[in-house]
Amino acid sequence: xxERYLILGVRxxxxxxxxxxxxxxxxxxxxxxxxxxxxxxxxxxxxLAFTPTLENYRMLFRAWPQFVEGLWxxxxxxxxxxxxxxxxxxxxxxxYSRFKSRWLTLSAFSMIxxxxxxxxxxxxxxxxxxxxxxxxxxxxxxxxxxAAFFVSLSTWILKTFxxxxxxxxxxxxxxxxxxxxxxxxxxxxxxxxxxxxxACVFVVVFAWNEYMFALIFTSSEAxxxxxxxxxxxxxLEGVQWGVLFxxxxxxxxxxxxxxxxxxxxxxxxxxxxxxxx
Amino acid sequence: MRSTTRSAVRSxxxxxxxxxxxxxxxxxxxAETLTVVGHRVHQTTMTGxxxxxxxxxxxxRHGASVEWLTFDVAGIHDRLxxxxxxxxxxxxxxxAANLYFTPEFDRMFLPLNDLLAxxxxxxxxxxxxxxxxxMTIDGKLYGIPFRHATAALHVNTAILADLGLEVPTTFExxxxxxxxxxxxxxxxxxxxxxxxxxxxxxxxxxxARAQSNGDFLTPDxxxxxxxxxxxxxxxxxxxxxxxxxxxxxxxxxxxxDAITLMQQGRGVMAISPFGRNRNFNNPAESLFAGDIIxxxxxxxxxxxxxxxxxxxxxxxxxxxxxxxxxxxxxxxFIRNAMTVENTIRGALNGNGPVRPSAYDDPRMAELxxxxxxxxxxxAVARPPLPGWRNSARVIDIFKEEMDLLLLGMKTAExxxxxxxxxxxxxxxx
Numbered sequence: 001x002x003e004r005y006l007i008l009g010v011r012x013x014x015x016x017x018x019x020x021x022x023x024x025x026x027x028x029x030x031x032x033x034x035x036x037x038x039x040x041x042x043x044x045x046x047x048l049a050f051t052p053t054l055e056n057y058r059m060l061f062r063a064w065p066q067f068v069e070g071l072w073x074x075x076x077x078x079x080x081x082x083x084x085x086x087x088x089x090x091x092x093x094x095x096y097s098r099f100k101s102r103w104l105t106l107s108a109f110s111m112i113x114x115x116x117x118x119x120x121x122x123x124x125x126x127x128x129x130x131x132x133x134x135x136x137x138x139x140x141x142x143x144x145x146x147a148a149f150f151v152s153l154s155t156w157i158l159k160t161f162x163x164x165x166x167x168x169x170x171x172x173x174x175x176x177x178x179x180x181x182x183x184x185x186x187x188x189x190x191x192x193x194x195x196x197x198x199a200c201v202f203v204v205v206f207a208w209n210e211y212m213f214a215l216i217f218t219s220s221e222a223x224x225x226x227x228x229x230x231x232x233x234x235x236l237e238g239v240q241w242g243v244l245f246x247x248x249x250x251x252x253x254x255x256x257x258x259x260x261x262x263x264x265x266x267x268x269x270x271x272x273x274x275x276x277x
Numbered sequence: 278m279r280s281t282t283r284s285a286v287r288s289x290x291x292x293x294x295x296x297x298x299x300x301x302x303x304x305x306x307x308a309e310t311l312t313v314v315g316h317r318v319h320q321t322t323m324t325g326x327x328x329x330x331x332x333x334x335x336x337x338r339h340g341a342s343v344e345w346l347t348f349d350v351a352g353i354h355d356r357l358x359x360x361x362x363x364x365x366x367x368x369x370x371x372x373a374a375n376l377y378f379t380p381e382f383d384r385m386f387l388p389l390n391d392l393l394a395x396x397x398x399x400x401x402x403x404x405x406x407x408x409x410x411x412m413t414i415d416g417k418l419y420g421i422p423f424r425h426a427t428a429a430l431h432v433n434t435a436i437l438a439d440l441g442l443e444v445p446t447t448f449e450x451x452x453x454x455x456x457x458x459x460x461x462x463x464x465x466x467x468x469x470x471x472x473x474x475x476x477x478x479x480x481x482x483x484x485a486r487a488q489s490n491g492d493f494l495t496p497d498x499x500x501x502x503x504x505x506x507x508x509x510x511x512x513x514x515x516x517x518x519x520x521x522x523x524x525x526x527x528x529x530x531x532x533x534d535a536i537t538l539m540q541q542g543r544g545v546m547a548i549s550p551f552g553r554n555r556n557f558n559n560p561a562e563s564l565f566a567g568d569i570i571x572x573x574x575x576x577x578x579x580x581x582x583x584x585x586x587x588x589x590x591x592x593x594x595x596x597x598x599x600x601x602x603x604x605x606x607x608x609x610f611i612r613n614a615m616t617v618e619n620t621i622r623g624a625l626n627g628n629g630p631v632r633p634s635a636y637d638d639p640r641m642a643e644l645x646x647x648x649x650x651x652x653x654x655x656a657v658a659r660p661p662l663p664g665w666r667n668s669a670r671v672i673d674i675f676k677e678e679m680d681l682l683l684l685g686m687k688t689a690e691x692x693x694x695x696x697x698x699x700x701x702x703x704x705x706x
Contacts, residue, residue, distance in 0.1 A: 037562035041537045043466045131363055215355070219312075219346045230349045231317050238536045238556040 026252070033057070033245035040241050056242035060250070064232060067247055070225035073139065077224060078207040080143035085150050085203045086196055092151065093158030093195075094188055098167075108159075111152035119149065123216055130217060137219040145217070146207045154199035161195030162188055197265035201258075208255050225251050309341040311603075311610055314357050315372035317347040318627070319593065322424065323614060325626030327644070335613040341606065350374070361385035361598040369607040372593050375411050376479075378420060378664040380705070387597040388417035392608040399616045403632050407659050411496065412594050420594030421611050425629040426550035427651060427658045428483050428574060428588035431557055435568035436468070436545050444570070447578040448487040448586065451546065452513070458545040459522045470522040472544035474532045476514070476683070478675040479589055479661040483548055485510035487586035488577050493675075496663045498704050502675075502696040512689040515682055528680055540564065548574055548588075551651045552629055571647040573654045583657060585650075590658035592631060667703040674699050 032040045034052040042050075060067060096108050135141040169191075170183050178186070189196070214224045229251060232244045259266075313319075323332040336343050346368070348356055357371040362385060393401070404422060412420035430451065432444050440458055445451040455470030462468055473480050478493045485491030491506020492499075501507055517523045524530060524538060536556050538544035540563040547553070551571050560566040573585030580586070595614070597607045613619060621638045624630040624645070635641060636652035645651075662668055675696055682692040 037559075038540075038564060041541055043541060043543070044464065127359055128363055215348070215352055216359075219356075220344060227348070227352075230352070231347055233349065238553070239533050 026256075029245050029252070030249045033242065033249045035242065037240075037242050040245070056246035057250075059240070060243050060246045064228060064243070064247070066223070067225060067228045067232075067250075070223055070228040071250070073218075073222050074208055074224040074226075076139045077142045077146065077222070078204055080139060081146035081150070081207045082200050082203045084143055084147040085154050086200055088147065088151050089154035089158050089199055090184070090189065090192070090196065092155040093162050093192075094184060096155065096159045097162035108155075111155065115149070115152040119212065123213060127216060136217055137221045137223075139222045141217055142207075142210075142213060142222060142224070145213050146203065146210065150199075150203045150206060153202060157199045158192055158195050161192040165191045194265050194268045197262055198268060201262055201266050204258060205255060209251075309339075310344050311336070311341055311369045311606060312344045312346060312367050313370045313372075313610075314346045314348070314353060314360070314368050316350065316353055316593075317345075319372050319424065320345045320347055322623045322626045322628035327627075328622030328625030331613065331619045331622055332610075335610060339606065339609070343610070357596070357598075358385065361600060363600060365600050365602070366598050367601070368598055369601050369603065370610055371596050371598060372423070373420065373596055375408070375592050375594065375660050376662060376664045376668055378412060378594070379666050379668075380414055381666070382419050382596070383414050383417065385599060386419045387599050387604060388419060389421065389597070389608070390416075390418055392604065393418065396605075396608060396612060398612050400632070400634075403634055405631060405633070405655070408590075408592055408594075408631060411660055411663065420596050421615060422592045422594045422631045423614060423628075424623075425590050425592040425631050425655070426552060427590040427629065427654050428548055429551040429554070429571040429647065429650065429654065430574045431539060431547045431549060431553060431569055431571050433539065433542065433545050433565055433569050435565055436542060444572070445546075445575055447575050448580075449578055451487075451575060452517070455517065455522050455546055456520065459520070462543075466541075466543055467521070467525070468543050468545060469524045469538065470545050471517060472524060472535045472538050472547040472549070473514070473527070473530070474535050474547075474549050475530055476527065476676055476679040477672050479591070479672070480548070481507075481510055481514060481675075481679070482661045483574060483586070483588045484513055486588055487574050488513065488580070490576075490580055490583070490587060494662050494671075494700075496660070498663060498665075500697060500700055500704060502700060503690070503693045508689045508693050511679065511682060511693060514679075515689060518683050528683055539569065550629070551647050551654075552627070554647055555627070572650050585654045585657055587657040587659060588654065589661035590655065591660060592629075665705050671700050671703055 031047070033056050034054070035046070035050050036053055036055070039046050039050045096104060130136050130141060165188060169187055173183050173187055209226060210224070211226045211230070214222075214227050215230075218224065218227070225247075229244070229247050232247055233239050320332075322328075324330040332343050346356070347353075353371075354373060354377045357368065357373060360366040360368045361371070398404075398421065408422040408425070409418060412418055412422065430445075434444065436458060437444065437454070440460075442454050442457055443450075445454045451471070457470070458468070459470040460468050473483075482491075482493050485493065485506045488509060489506040491504060491510060492501050493507055494500050494502075514523070518527055524534070524544070526534070532549070535544065535547055535549055536553065539547050539553075539557045540559075542564050547557075554569065554571040557563055557569040557571075558566045563569070574588050576583035576586040595611050597604055597611075601607065614623070617632065617634065620628075620630045620632045621635045621640060624635050624641055629651070630636070630641075633652055633655060636648045636655075641648045662671075678687065678692040678696045678699075681687040681695075682689060687695070
C-alpha cells in the first residue's frame with residue numbers, strides 16, 4: 001500500500017515539475033503582458049501581486065498596426081499551407097499506400113531525404129529564382145514553401161492511416177460505380193481524418209510561428225506576425241517589454257487554443273501504426 | 278479507370294491551385310514608389326510627430342509614395358545585400374551600419390560622387406569627415422551618414438546623492454565612484470557601480486580610449502590588441518568584474534540588460550549611447566526618471582588634450598543599390614533627409630543628428646537635455662572598428678578571449694596576445 005502511494009507521489013511530483021517547467025515561461029509572458037513596465041522587472045519579482053493593466057495591449061494595437069496585418073498574413077499563410085499540405089498529402093499517401101512500384105518507393109524515400117536538409121540550404125538559392133518569378137512578398141510563396149517542407153511528414157502519417165483502411169471498402173464502392181475521386185473523398189478521407197488532423201497540426205504550428213522563410217521572402221505585403229514581433233524588440237525607446245509580451249501573448253493564444261482542441265488527434269496521429277492488430 | 282484517375286488528378290489540381298491562388302493578389306510596387314530598407318527607428322526619425330513627417334512631405338512634392346521595409350538589425354543587412362546582389366531590385370535606398378560597410382560595397386552600391394556634384398547636399402562640408410571617410414573606397418563615396426550613436430556616461434544622481442558621492446570628472450574618478458557605489462540594497466538586490474552594454478571590442482575600446490586614447494583596430498587596420506593600452510583596458514574590466522562592480526552576469530550581458538538595470542536602480546553608472554537617456558528617464562519604465570544625467574565619458578587625468586574621452590561613435594548611412602531604378606529620385610530622397618532643417622527635425626523625432634550644428638538649434642536644447650554634451654563628444658568620438666568582411670568573426674574572437682580572462686583562465690596579456698594572433702590572419706591584405 002505504502003509503495004503504491006509512494007509511486008503515485010513520485011509520479012505526481014514529476015508531473016507537477018514537468019507542468020511547471022513547460023507552463024512557467026508561458027505564465028511569465030502572459031502575466032507580464034498585464035504588468036506596467038516598472039513591475040515587469042521589479043525586484044523581488046511580482047508574480048501575482050501586481051495591479052493588472054491593459055495599457056500594453058492598447059499600446060500594441062495603437063503603435064503597431066502592422067502587427068494586426070501580420071496576424072492576418074499569418075492566418076492566410078497558415079490556412080493556405082495547411083489546406084495545400086492536406087490535399088497533396090492525402091493524394092500522395094493514398095498513392096504510396098495503394099500502389100506499389102520501385103519508382104514510388106524511391107520517391108517516398110526521396111521525400112524523407114529532402115526533409116533532412118536544413119531549410120536554409122534550400123532557402124538562399126531560392127531567393128533569385130523567386131525574385132525572377134516575382135513571387136517575392138506574396139502569400140502564395142510562403143504557402144508553397146511551408147507546404148513543401150511538411151508534405152513528406154504528412155504523407156507518411158497519412159500513408160500509415162490509409163494502410164489500415166481495408167481495401168474491401170474501396171472495392172465495394174468501385175463495384176457500385178464510385179470513381180477514384182469519390183472513393184478518395186467519401187471513404188478514405190472520412191476514415192483517415194484523425195491522421196489528417198494530426199498532420200495538419202504540425203503544419204499549423206510551423207506556419208504560424210515560422211520566421212526564417214518569412215524574413216527572407218517577405219517585405220511588407222505578406223509580412224507575418226513573427227517578423228513584427230522581432231521588430232518590436234528594437235525601437236527608439238529600447239525594447240518595449242510590455243508591448244512585446246502583449247504581442248507574444250496575442251500571437252500565442254490562437255495556436256494554444258488550437259493545439260488544446262486537437263491534442264487528442266496528435267496522440268492518435270503519432271501512435272498510428274505503432275501496434276498492428 | 279484512366280478517366281477516373283484523370284478526374285481525380287484534375288480535382289486535386291484544382292484544389293491545390295485554388296489554395297495557391299488564394300495567396301496571390303499582391304500588387305507590385307508602382308513606378309512612383311520609393312522603397313526604403315531600414316530599421317523602424319529610421320522610419321520613425323523621418324516620420325515622427327515631434328519633428329514632423331518630412332518623408333511624406335517629400336513624397337507629396339514628387340507625387341510619389343515611400344514604402345518602408347523595416348527589419349531588425351541583422352535582417353536589414355541581410356535583405357539589403359541580397360537585393361543589391363540581384364540583377365535588379367525594387368529597393369531604392371537602404372540603410373547600413375558602419376560596421377557592415379565592407380570593400381565589397383563597391384560592386385553592389387552606387388558611387389554617389391557624381392550625384393553629389395550635380396545636386397549637392399545642403400552644407401555637405403559640415404558632415405563629419407571621419408564618417409565620410411569610413412564610407413569611401415578608392416575616393417568614391419558610397420554612403421551618406423544619417424544617424425549616429427555615441428557613447429556617454431549615464432549617472433544616477435539620486436543614488437550618488439544617497440551615498441554621498443559626487444559625479445566623476447575624470448576616468449579615474451569614474452572607477453572610484455563605481456567601486457564606492459557598489460552595494461547591496463535593503464531588499465537584497467545587488468547594485469552595480471558600473472554597467473557596460475557588453476564585452477565586445479567596440480565597447481572595451483571605450484575604456485582604452487578613456488584611459489589612454491588606445492585603439493583595438495585603427496581605420497587603416499593596424500591591429501593593437503596586445504598594446505599596453507588594450508591590455509590595461511581589459512585588465513580594468515577584469516578587476517571591476519572580480520570586485521562585483523560590473524554585473525555578475527556580464528559574460529552574458531546585452532544592451533537590454535543594461536537598460537533594465539539602470540531603470541531599476543541596480544546600475545549606478547552606465548557607458549552607453551546618449552540616446553539611452555530617454556529610456557533611463559522614461560517615467561513609465563524607470564524608477565529613477567529624471568535622476569539620470571548623461572555626460573561625456575571623462576578622459577583620464579593623465580590624457581592630455583581631452584576633457585571628454587574620444588569614445589566610440591557608430592553610425593548608419595544611406596546607400597543606393599546599383600541595380601535599382603530611378604537613382605535620381607533615390608538621391609533626392611537622401612538629399613531631402615539631409616537638409617539642415619530636416620536633420621534637426623529628425624533629431625526632434627529621436628535621431629542622433631550627424632550635423633554638429635543641429636545641436637545649436639534652440640529646439641534641440643529645449644527638448645534634449647544632453648544636446649550640448651553630445652555635441653562636445655561628437656567632436657572627438659570615432660568609430661570603434663573599421664568595417665570589413667571578417668569584422669563579425671573578430672568580435673566573436675574578442676568575446677571568447679574576454680570570457681577566458683573574466684573566468685580567470687587567462688591573464689590579460691595572454692588573452693590579448695591570443696586575440697592578436699587569431700585576428701591577424703583575418704585582416705585585409
